[in-house]
Amino acid sequence: MLFQTLTLLLLSLLPSIVVVQAQSCSASNPCKTGCCSKFGFCGLGPDYCASKICVANCDRKAECDPGGYGAAYVNHTTCPLNVCCSKWGFCGLTQEFCGDKKVTQPSCSTTFHKFERVVGYYEGWAMQRKCNVFNPEKIPLGVYTHLNYAFATIDPKTFEVLPATIEDQQDTYDRVTWLKKRDPDLKVFIAIGGWTFNDEGQPTRNTFSNIANNPQNQKAFIKSLISFMSTYDFDGVDLDWEYPEAPDRGGIGADYNNFPKFLSNLKSSLKATGGRDGLSVTIPASYWYLQHFDIKKMAKIVDFFNVMSYDLHGVWDIPNKWVGPYLNAHTNLTEIKDALDLLWRNNIPYDKVNMGLAFYGRGFTAADPKCLTPGCRYASGSESWMCSHEVGIVFNSEISDIMQSQNVAPVLYKDAAVKVLTYNTDQWVAFDDEETLGLKLNFAKSKCLGGVMVWAVSHDTENATYSTALGKLAQRSTTSLINIGIDNGVHQYERVQNHPQCKWSNCGEGCPSGWSPIQRNDPDARNGEIMIDDQGCEGQGSHYLCCPVENGLPTCGWYGFNNGDCSPSCPTDYVEIGSNNMYCRKGGHNRITHKSYQAACCSKTVGVGPHRVSFESLKLAGQCAWGNYPQCDTQCIGGNSLIVASYGGTGGAFCWSGGTTNFQNRPYCCNEPDQDWQYSDCQWYRDIGNGPSGDRDCKSGCPSDTVRVAMGWDPAIASCRVGEQAYCCKTTSRSIYQRSDPNVERYTIALKSYLADPTCSANDIAKARLKRQANNTEGITWDIVPSGLGLSRRTTITEEVVSDMEDLIAEIAESASSSVGVQDLWESLVVPLFPALTITNIRRWFSGDVPQMRNMRGDRYVALYVLCHMGFRVWNDNIFALSLGSGLLCQTQVQGGYCKALADDPDAGFLEKRIANRRFVWSTSVGATTYGRNLVSQPYRQVNDWSILNERTIEIYGQVFLFPGPGCTNFVLRVENKVAQRRKDPLTNTVTEHLVELQTVPMWYTAAIQGVLATVPGVTALPNPAGPIDPSFFMVTLPLPNGPFNINPPLPPPTGGQLLSTLEARLFNALGSVANDFSFVLADSDLNCLKELLWDDDTSNVIDQRVMRDLTSSTDPEIAEIGLNSVRNVVAVMSFLNHPTVHNNMATIIMDFRTELKRAEDVHEARTGTTVAAVDNFDNYFKSLMTRINTRIEAFATRWLNTIDATWSNINTPDGIQIRTYSASIRTEAQIAEVNTQGFFDDI
Secondary structure (H helix, E strand, O other): OOOOOOOOOOHHHHHHHHHHHHOOOOOOOOOOOOOOEOOOOOOHHHHHHOOEEEEOOOOOEEEEEEOOOOOHHHHHOOHHHOOOOOOOOEEOOOOOHHHOOOOOOOOOOOOOOOEEEEEEEOOOHHOOOOOOOOHHHHHOOOOEEEEEEEEEEEEOOOOOOEEHHHHHHHHHOOOOOOOHHHHHOEEEEEEEOOOHHHHHHHOOOOOHHHHOOOOHHHHHHHHHHHHHHHHHOOOEEEEEEOOOOOHHHOOOOOOHHHHHHHHEEEEHHHHHHOOOOOEEEEEEHHHHHHHHOHHHHHHHOOOOOEEEEOOOOHHHOOOOOOOOOEOOOOOOOOHHHHHHHHHHHOOHHHHHHHHEEEEEEEEEEEEEOOOHHHHHHHEEEOOOOOOOOOOEEEEEEEEEEEEHHHHHOEEEEEOOOEEEEEEEOOOEEEOOOOHHHHHHHHHHHHOOOOEEEEHHHHOOOOOOOHHHHHHHHHHOOOOEEEEEEEOOOEEEEEEEEEEEOEEOOOOOOOOOOEEOEEOOOOOOOOOOOOOEEOOOOOOOOOOEEEOOOOOOOOEEEEEEOOHHHOOOOOOEEEEEEEEOOOOOOOOOOOOOOOOOEEEEEEEOOOOHHOOOOOOOOHHHHHOOEEEEOOOOOOOOOOEEEEEEOOOOOOOOOOOOOOOOOOOOEEEEOOOOOOHHHHHEEEEEOOOOOOOOOOOOOOOOOOOOOOEEEEEEEEOOOOOOOOOOOOEEEEEEEEEEEEEOOHHHHHHHHHHHHHOOOOOOOOHHHHHOOOOOOOOOOOHOOOOEEEEOOOOOOOOOOOHHHHHHHHHHHHHHOOOOOOOOOHHHHHHHHOOOOOOOHHHHHHHHHHHHOOOOHHHHHHHHHHHHHHHOOOHHHHHHHHHHHHHHHHHHHOOOOOOOOOOHHHHOOOOHHOOOOOOOOOOOEEEEEOOOEEEEEEEEOOOOOOOOOOOOHHHHHHHHOOOOEOOOOOOOOOOOEEOOOOOHHHHOOOOEEEEEEEOOOHHHHHHHHHHHOOOOOEEEEEEEEOOOOOOOOOOOHHHHHOOOOOHHHOOOOOOOOOOOOOOOOOOHHHHHHHOOOOOOOOOOEEEEHHHHHHHHHHHHOOOOOOHHHHHHHHHHHHHHHHHHHHHHHHHHHHHHHHHHHHOHHHHHHHHHHHHHHHHHHHHHHHHHHHHOOOOOOOHHHHHHHHHHHHHHHHHHHHHHHHHHHOOOOOOOOOOHHHHHHHHHHHHHHHHHHHOOOOOOOOOOOOOO
């Protein structure tokens, strides 16, 4: 069953048939499409719409003029994007529109064609995802030439470029751009825009139009962008405007003309930045939107296009009567071919095109579970999965999980180059894996494309399965650093220096960025004249001779003119690189009569005597030579290989056999003994660049990644009526130097500088957050005492040295990316000073001891942590102990039943059994007056009360939070999918988790009236900067019946839409209810209990002291393990609070709670005429509450780890050392742990 091939137009075929088939119409029965003639027929053009003939809908116009209609009767003379105009005046691509006309397709060898680019988008929100989080460090090296960070945004008023989120600015930008240090060929662009940028209701909906339409707005945007890229180390920008001119996407009519002008101004400004000048544009694969891009003009400006050749199908097809709800793959190759035809119709250079690939699937729920093949109907999008969190979208990482967990395999549709997976009876998803990616990449190579693009790299699996497959298939054409193995114990690299070759530009085009036009230097040259050639342009501009500026420019000129009596010859040590006969007297433009030519020649070498060396930019041409002239049919001699035989040589050197009509072909022969200096992937082109545009006319341009070797024509194709074909080759032109890792030198300097005083500055310590001290870095205290190395407030070490040290440590921690040279450097300079810090031990610590730190902050952050601990004895002992392998893995049963241990405590009343809602009593006194009353929360679903059938089932039961698995220093929470288990049986030992605890409300009431922050038992409470709140706010306003309606206008419904009669009920509703159930999660009952204990005002002991004393004082290793794990579990509560799902849901809850508080403030003011700062007071209180949780965790860990350390301090068995090691690691995690409150306190 083949996938349907759509026309991509969705606008013409059926309407044109309607016109043909309509047999009758009248003034009272008008045509559905077209004008009604007085003869009673429907149609378009003057035969139907002329005023003397038309009787209804006479103002209707054809889309295009099929011939003879005239401008008055058509919207466009020709169709947008050069698609075909049918005889009925409609635009389309199929045979009904085009007849037998075919689009000239590019063609390349799939064996020899190499991609210039492999572009991957990284989503800025990927690390905030609920699951399958994909950190930047997981992106494999050497796969991508470009990473596009998606997205930055634009201020719609000032047009400044801004980070989309604060997390981007503070962390993620740096983690992505840092990858360039590990892959010297990688470029990182900032992508701006995206689909939602232009959504209805977004303040940025018209921003691109407003920039493109106004030169002053452009200046503001460009100035800001250049500063932004410099600040965050981006190499270029990718503009993702979805879409110009389209009215449904906020576009305006002027966008079509304005966008290229804007791009031209932008590119000119970027060129002045000294290297941050990359510019790409994302374009759609659909005709409907692509017609609004002037791609011809844009192609001359941008470096490349990223074609979104995915999302070709989705649930948006359901209401479309031309497509409909039929199962079809969103990346099927049959339609991608049609989409690329739109580019070929407009002569877009193939090498500027990146074909889009998807690392996600589009899924559907089949209408009939028995019909699951392409073409069957579907009812809706597929079920939402936990990580992708969107109906109809399934990440490749999730698809891999489904295949593994359900033991199902996909079906290959080879013609469409897609895989289809069916599961859960009626679920259907089409996606790409290594096999289908290979089919698509072979197609892209066969069409000579410059590269491929992926949305999105961050949809990959933990092990980067799909990126790794892509790297193997794409075979990047260039990389400057190639690992060639080990020579005498030294890791050797080949440093590859590429030497671009001089080349002629296409007609009417200037030299590309980084290249210079060559001055003419022959005796006939005029002052300042440059090398140009009109041969083959036919009045459409000139070719410019361009050479790369990096290695100096050769001396060139035109030789052999002799006042028109041309006799070509190049000076000694020069090479012919072009020819022109247009100004030679014999024959003029008439090719039948023999004429000679003048030769464009350039010097092959520079310098004098023994210092004379070759121009690298002409070395390829210098090892080649043209055969005899004008009688040219000769063979290559001396073992040289034939590159091409052309009747026109380099352009105007037409061979002649002595007659008047017989032409010969002149051979171009090269001595190519070195595979690093040769031409490859050569072919004739006839439709690149500017030039004549008739059916048999030829253009003499080449793709931008090739050089022109010859002009003439390919006899196998056809001759040219006007113009000439160009023979174009890719070049391998590089010098390779064997050398040790180039990073060794800079790392050596950094290491020697740092090891002279291995300490951190206060600023570096603050970055590492080794100890919280209320933003006072000078007041930082240390629990880990250095051995012989004082922790100074170093100020002399440079930022560059610290940065290089961070890079070094991060590199040695990754076996895949570090060289033996770098490893030897570490072992020779570091290990003698710090014997525990072997590379093996560092890697073991990185991979197994700090997963939470590493996942949340990245390798570079962890490297800084190592850097600032190198001189500490206890930390070194920690690292050393890892190498002992005592066998203590903390797999012993974890101490559980935390809630049960306190359930009988009469003072722990807040731990009452969970019911439909909860009751609280609060009371506080101010002077002689006591305030207080009873509170009741909103009802909420218990763990087994959620539906087991609907979409929310996957949401709530698909992500149940549990304590981390085995490993005393494993702080990564287990998150289990229990949908299948719940559908079978009720869950046990699991609770519905209020992420913001319900007791927060009475706790805050008490503190707010007192005007204090969250208190610690036995410690004097700190005042709340917002001051105390009038008790009447809590005693009267919040519980006031119908309070939400005592203001004009009444308050809008709360989240969930439930009608609630008091403001207090709305506050509790914000924390979660039956109606507002979107922010609940399910959690292990003990995990929930520990969190609640840490949260509460009155908790003095998180776990019973008697239990902990017994566990931490025992010299039995198994009991000590339980003690360590109990401490670990308390610290792991912070991992729970900072998990992306939990954090995002908490942010939603807090923002909702604060919104309701603000509304309560308004009601209070309307009721009493006085204001209260309830929101400010709550913000200060909640921040202090989170700080108290941080402090409690660290205090608990410190107390009981000190006991463990004292118990095991003199027990130097492997178990003893290992226990002390684990203790140090848990202590470290407790010290850096703090609740992330980002997004909790945004403006409301």
